[in-house]
Amino acid sequence: MSFFNSIGRSMSRNPRPQKRSPTPTSADMPPPPSPVSPPASKPLYLCSPFVEAALVKGNFKTIVVLPKYVDIMEWVAVNVFDFYTNLNEFYGVISECCTQHSCPTMSAGTGLSYTWINQDRKSVNLPAPTYIDYVMTWVQNLLDDENVFPTKSGHDFPQSFPSTIKHVYRQLLRVFAHIYHAHYPQLLHLRSEPHFNSLFAHFLAFGREYELLDLKDVKGAANAPVGIGALWDKWKEMGILEG
Template identity: 40%
Template sequence: MTLVLGFIEFLNKEKTFKPKKKFSPGTLRYSLHKQAEASLTSGIKLSEAVKLPFNENLDDWIAVHVVDFFNRTNLIYGVVTSYCVPESCPTMSGGTKYEYFWADGKHYRKPTALPAPKYISLLMDWVEDQINDDTVFPTTTDIPFPKNFQNRCKKILARLFRVFVHVYIHHYDKLVETGAEPHVNACYKHFYYFVREFDLVREQEFEPLEELTKRICKD
């Protein structure tokens, strides 16, 4: 409980890599965001806190969490961004076994190897463009979600997970040095339980952090 409260405070006060995306007060998303945040500090297990509230729409619940995880991943990368430079991180990797290539169908039509900071910057811009697009993430209930909404969210969440992989494997020492490690662990647990609850990230994607997941995702 104390750790989760500290995690919320950490989220609210620290500087993000990119500007935070906020919900407008009085909207359904704002209400769901507050409900989700309250569940984190209620003392219930994270594996229970992520479950869809009674009578709520799944797409709305997923939308709120995608935006939250975008903000939190931004924050986490913001902790290490001054240490993640092309010279130290010439590839977007998770150790020697895993390397990620960037493709967005526009500027990078084929999967392309990039330095980690360039990859992550493009990734955050790509996610931000989608969550700011009312046709993808509608801001009012009179605009329907697109039919491929959950598939789009699956791709967003899988790519955000890669930031966890890179930060944990290549910048773990900085997380410890700055005191951010327990907060990042809390964020990762929340992310993990949420995407597993709704089958939003393929199990194979978790292989780079398999040991970490076994260690901290126990409840």
């Protein structure tokens, strides 16, 4: 199934909420517990039982296939909206732990930090909370733009929609990557790892099914690997994802 070769519109969606609102967070979230520590080179999200924790059993391919009679543009738009909404809620829960002091860069692996392209088209390093706020605000503005995400009957998606969605996907992937790298212990403390793992596996499966995700974005370069690249490989071995 190639999303980038598909055009048209066959159904309409319900209107979206007007604006994202911060998810209520705990005012005094305690530090995560200290279980038996794995080897220093192996992050917690790759350790059992956390790597197996999920709400959905089996291969995620079954839940990303385009339903019969549903337009592919609508299917992609609705799912991207859901991924954004759920990811934004997860980040809202742990945002108090993601500060300029704790996360001075948008890190996603050992020696890897993402940079933001500013208005002068220059790459700049930003603290993770600033970077993520820029991403979420940018995506929300796109979702609210009827010229990009039409919600009224008779309004077609623009020709640039596939490339726009691919860029959105890349940025949301970076938010996932930072949370796994820097804040997975907080998710464990909240016992949210099955929910977050399932959301991310769904995100990866959908991205690969509709060609929204490049493996190089998931794994990174040999000299600067993304931490979640190993998680992708592990879930493939477990039969959760396909190559």
